[in-house]
Amino acid sequence: MDFSIIMIIIVLALSLMIVSVSDNNSKNTTSKNNNDSGVKSTSYQSHKQYNPYTKYGRRKAREQAERNISNYTPEEKRKHDNTMLGCNALLVIIFIAIALIILVVSGPEAMIKWLK
Numbered sequence: 614m615d616f617s618i619i620m621i622i623i624v625l626a627l628s629l630m631i632v633s634v635s636d637n638n639s640k641n642t643t644s645k646n647n648n649d650s651g652v653k654s655t656s657y658q659s660h661k662q663y664n665p666y667t668k669y670g671r672r673k674a675r676e677q678a679e680r681n682i683s684n685y686t687p688e689e690k691r692k693h694d695n696t697m698l699g700c701n702a703l704l705v706i707i708f709i710a711i712a713l714i715i716l717v718v719s720g721p722e723a724m725i726k727w728l729k
Contacts (some may be wrong), residue, residue: 621710621714623710624706624707624710627706628703628706628707661673711725712728714725715727
């Protein structure tokens with residue numbers, strides 16, 4: 614049981630470090646107006662809100678997100694990529710921690726059953 618408690622503490626510490634790094638990255642960047650980014654906006658709202666519960670609305674929202682990401686500056690793209698990498702790393706760390714906790718507490722048979 615002592616090993617599982619230590620693993621939980623390590624996972625929590627790693628996740629807090631990842632979150633603090635991503636928070637520091639977001640504080641160091643400055644926000645820009647839409648007029649400064651080179652994107653011409655003809656109205657107050659730059660895109661129409663579609664219903665996210667329909668296939669058409671999800672497709673239009675995905676296309677809008679792709680257009681927004683393609684208009685990022687190199688600094689904004691780097692920030693976006695770092696955030697995505699941090700989220701993926703956090704998910705992998707959580708998955709490994711859960712697998713180790715199950716392995717320690719219940720044994721290898723329970724872990725194999727959990728992975729199936």
